[in-house]
Amino acid sequence: MAKALITGISGFVGSHMAEFLLKKNxxxxxxxxHRSRMNHIEHLLxxxxxxxxxxxxxxxxxxxxxxxxxxxxxxxxxxxxxxTSWNSPIDTIHNNxxxxxxxxxxxxxxxxxTRIQIACSSEEYGQVEPDEVPIREDNPLRPLSPxxxxxxxxxxxxxxxxxxxxxHVVRTRTFNHTGPRRGENFVTxxxxxxxxxxxxxxxxxxxxxGNLEAKRDFTDVRDVVRAYWLALQNGEPGECYNIASGSCxxxxxxxxxxxxxxxxxxxxxxxxxxxRPSDVEILLGDYSRFHQTTGWTPEIPFEKTMLDLLNYWRxxx
Numbered sequence: 001m002a003k004a005l006i007t008g009i010s011g012f013v014g015s016h017m018a019e020f021l022l023k024k025n026x027x028x029x030x031x032x033x034h035r036s037r038m039n040h041i042e043h044l045l046x047x048x049x050x051x052x053x054x055x056x057x058x059x060x061x062x063x064x065x066x067x068x069x070x071x072x073x074x075x076x077x078x079x080x081x082x083x084t085s086w087n088s089p090i091d092t093i094h095n096n097x098x099x100x101x102x103x104x105x106x107x108x109x110x111x112x113x114t115r116i117q118i119a120c121s122s123e124e125y126g127q128v129e130p131d132e133v134p135i136r137e138d139n140p141l142r143p144l145s146p147x148x149x150x151x152x153x154x155x156x157x158x159x160x161x162x163x164x165x166x167x168h169v170v171r172t173r174t175f176n177h178t179g180p181r182r183g184e185n186f187v188t189x190x191x192x193x194x195x196x197x198x199x200x201x202x203x204x205x206x207x208x209x210g211n212l213e214a215k216r217d218f219t220d221v222r223d224v225v226r227a228y229w230l231a232l233q234n235g236e237p238g239e240c241y242n243i244a245s246g247s248c249x250x251x252x253x254x255x256x257x258x259x260x261x262x263x264x265x266x267x268x269x270x271x272x273x274x275x276r277p278s279d280v281e282i283l284l285g286d287y288s289r290f291h292q293t294t295g296w297t298p299e300i301p302f303e304k305t306m307l308d309l310l311n312y313w314r315x316x317x
Contacts, residue, residue, distance in 0.1 A: 003027040005070035007055060007099070008077030009048070012181050013119070015040035017074050017225045022047055024229070029068055031055065031077060040181050055099030058106075065106035072232055073107075073116045075100060078150075081185050082123065085147035086277060096150035097157070104161045104169075115168045115232040120155040120240065122175040122217070122283045123148040134286035137173065137240050144280055155240065162238035170231045171240035175285040179221035179305050180312040188218070188309060191255050195262050196313035206267045210274030212252035215282040219245045220300035230294040244285025245298045257306050 004021050008014045009030025018028050018041060030041075031053040041048070053064045055077055078096045079085065085092040100118065107114050125135050127142040143149050158169040182189035187210070197203045227243045235241060249257075259266060291297055 001025065001027050002071045003029060003068065004072040004074060005064075005068060006030045006074045006076060007103070009050070010036045010038055010041050011076060011080075012040065012183055013177070013221055013225065014074075014076045015044070015181060016179070016221050017076065017228065018044055018048055020222075020225045020229060026072075029070065031064070055102060056095065058102045061099070061102035062106045062109065065103070065112070066110055069110065069112055070114055073103065073114055074119075074228055075103060075116060076119050078119065078154075079147070081183070082145050082147045083185075085145050085150070089146035092146050093150045093153065096147075097153045100154050100157055104157065104165075104167060107167060108161070108165050113168065115237075116158075116170070117228050117231050118154055118158045118169060118171045119228070120158075120171050120173045121148065121151040122173055122242070122244070122285060123280065124152045124155060124173060125283065126280060128280065128282055133282055133284045134244075134246065135242065135284060136286045137242055137289055159238055159240075168237040170235040170237060172228060172231050172243050173240055173285075174224060174227075175217040175219060175242065175244040175283055177219045177221050177224045177243075178309060180308050182221070182309060187251060188254060188258075188306065189313070191258050192306070192310045193313045195258055195264075195266065195310060196316070198266055199262060199264055199314065205264055206269050207255070208269055208271040208274065209251075209255065210271065211279055212250060212255065213281075214251050214279055215248045215284065216251065216254075217244045217246070217248040217284045218254070218302055218305065219243065219298050220302075220305040223298045223300050227290065227294075227296050230296050231290075234294040235290075236293065239293075241290035241293070242285040242287045243290060244287045245302070246285065246287055247302075248282065248284040249302075254306070257303065258310055261307055261310055
């Protein structure tokens with residue numbers, strides 16, 4: 001039985017990745033930290049193994065890799081919330097870069113043939129000009145946040161370790177993705193939770209918003225983890241691939257879709273604290289390179305993704 005290591009298994013994408021791999025009859029090992037929340041993976045605890053590992057500690061990572069010798073690594077652990085990176089830029093960069101370097105160094109030292117998927121981000125593209133959409137992988141990178149800088153570093157480290165040491169690294173630049181279990185800090189989930197709480201009478205019928213004009217390309221997380229698997233099955237080592245839906249909507253249109261699923265009359269109010277120092281105007285991805293290499297295409301309609309997300313928040317008391 002092949003073995004996969006998922007860093008950040010208790011997170012949003014990590015939990016869906018674990019579900020996907022278990023259905024493939026892959027042995028799943030995941031890293032957690034002592035303060036990791038288990039609510040996303042409680043239903044999987046009988047089928048996976050969890051190992052406490054501080055990825056920023058090279059000795060902890062080397063012990064993990066030497067003991068487990070995984071066939072696949074899905075490196076999903078990261079500080080992944082863009083606004084947090086404004087408040088803690090050095091922590092974001094150190095957290096996201098150091099952990100990955102430690103994984104690469106451990107795989108290199110043990111001379112493993114492990115296939116490694118690096119979860120990079122469309123935020124790396126940053127300032128995109130109107131004539132540059134849909135965005136292809138060869139588009140200039142003009143990052144607009146410390147988070148984007150950290151992801152660029154992860155991205156190019158993947159390329160460097162492939163070129164320098166022959167590590168089988170595939171880089172995926174994933175555009176916005178959402179679905180059940182998405183953290184409430186993220187815009188789709190935040191709106192869905194506000195609506196669910198209003199329906200339950202837990203808050204006044206007012207939804208607070210930030211910039212509604214930004215345009216985003218949303219993919220269902222269940223399509224994304226399938227893409228990550230195909231990236232390590234058929235992707236070219238050293239290459240980078242966009243993972244996207246190929247269509248986009250404004251944040252306002254996304255909100256209107258969520259509101260259409262509710263019978264409650266809800267007022268919309270802008271909250272200045274939700275506005276960022278700088279914001280990417282449009283992120284629309286071209287995933288044709290990945291499709292040509294792996295055959296992947298998104299399958300879950302955006303309407304189903306958003307309804308599933310809203311129902312996820314409705315399921316809480």
